[in-house]
Amino acid sequence: MTERLPEAAWTGREDLRALVAAMGAGNARYVGGAVRDTLLGLPVKDIDMATVLRPDVVMQRLSAADIRCIPTGIAHGTVTAVLDGGPVEVTTLRHDVASDGRHAVVAFADDWREDAARRDFTINALYADPETRDVFDWFGGLDDLAARRVRFIGDPEERIREDHLRILRYFRFQARFGSRPADEASEQACATLSATLKGLSRERVGMETLNLLGLSDPAPTVRRMAELGVLEVILPEADPEGLERLVEQERRQSVGPDAIRRLAALLPADRTLAGLVAARFRLSGAQKKRLMTAADRSETPGEARPLAYRLGREAACDRLLIGGADIAPLAGWEAPALPLRGGEIVARGIASGPDVARILRTVEDRWIAEGFPDRARVERLLDEAIDG
Missing domain, CATH: 3.30.460.10 (Beta Polymerase, domain 2)
Incomplete structure (x- = not known):
């Protein structure tokens, strides 16, 4: 039929x-x-x-x-x-x-x-x-x-030799459409010829990697790529466990997939390394900045709102989710502006220059720590900073 x-x-x-x-x-x-x-x-x-x-x-x-x-x-x-x-x-x-x-x-x-x-x-x-x-x-x-079987047409190795990028395409399609167990001949061919990925342009490898990471749940596939030795060729710094933890957090907190956040989760908490990976994958300036900000993280990301105030909502969500913290406090929250300007400090008799910047920073730090109180409290904080 x-x-x-x-x-x-x-x-x-x-x-x-x-x-x-x-x-x-x-x-x-x-x-x-x-x-x-x-x-x-x-x-x-x-x-x-x-x-x-x-x-x-x-x-x-x-x-x-x-x-x-x-x-x-x-x-x-x-x-x-x-x-x-x-x-x-x-x-x-x-x-x-x-x-x-x-x-x-x-x-x-x-x-x-x-x-x-x-x-x-x-x-x-x-x-x-x-x-x-x-x-x-x-x-x-x-x-x-x-x-739900992803399988090369004909001889898998022959198909890969025609276009080495097909290795990464195979894993992307496996993550999107495939079931387990995967086609053994296709996996083995990808493993055998994984070194050929080194000959591709970094931009093509980066784009295909981000396409994979942007799927609903690429973690099992990325784990399999590591087991087959493919992940080591394109991203030797990667730790699949970091991605697995992030995907679980995204699922628990009903957060959609994001390829850059997931790439950050695969990498160690090393800002310099993140910058090198961004250069390797030919990421845009905005993507590089975000990746490096997410990598510049501690084990405990801190409170959600202060973090979002300092880094911006997107960067804060990256750090919180990667660190296993709750992003619920950011739902519907807009970061306020500090109700104080340097000119007001000068009007209090403080000479323009480093002292104004120091006092402003002191007031802002306390304002953030106290949960962004109103103008009246900021004026009292300013009094204390000047008197102190």
Whole structure:
């Protein structure tokens, strides 16, 4: 019996119907994540389409149908159709000519199975006819999807040698879709070829690592990566137990996943080291600052509100959750502003300069320690600081 793609919000889009009509009957099929996630009943973010048509022909047909298109990766056969409901990448069928594990040389093809064979996992090599919604599966992807099994197409080592990043993609997909026990051949290939990750750009490794850490519960997968020797290649400083403790705290306190916070939990409490990891993964300036702030922590993070006042809400939540402390005191709380300015101290006869800064800091420290009292109490604290 032929499997059919269930109806979903995206399958009924009028702009997609117009795209399919422009491509011509039988010339295009949906492929990859949109098909996989729809079969699983999950929301679909991105829609990809494969076609037997060459890129120049795709662009001609879309232009004739008044559909805006962009040659986003035309050398590799990809044209992006800009639709009202969101862009759709349309890629000509391909087969690999050569690959060094980082970059592939491809040639256009006209065989659907040949195109499927060059993909990474069986669950990503599912195609669907946009008109009949019939699903095409040459490598057991439907069975693997039903079993929640992440498995390379064909020889796992061969697939990895074509693109070394597939090691990290495997673990990300395992964390998102997989069940236990995992596919033994896939795991063993990842372990055997883990050293090839050293040849990838640090930015690609960092991005894939953050994608993994941003999933619902990556802790068991990260633990398995450590056991297989893969984690040591990309993040030798990591301690899976730190991530496991954080994920448990997030679950207990109903906090959503956050990749940077989880990366911080994997690392020792070492600000300098966190900065080096941020540089290694080519993180943004804001991400680096946050990672280093989270790493600059003690065993006891302290009270929630004083911490949030000094560091900001996000940084305080990072430290509290990593330290196993409660973030409930921050719910709905906005950090107040100190109701005192340096000019008021000068007006009391204190000369501008270090003494003003010292008195202001003394008052602020006591104001924080007392739970941010009102203006009247701040004035008394100021009197005491000046008299003292």
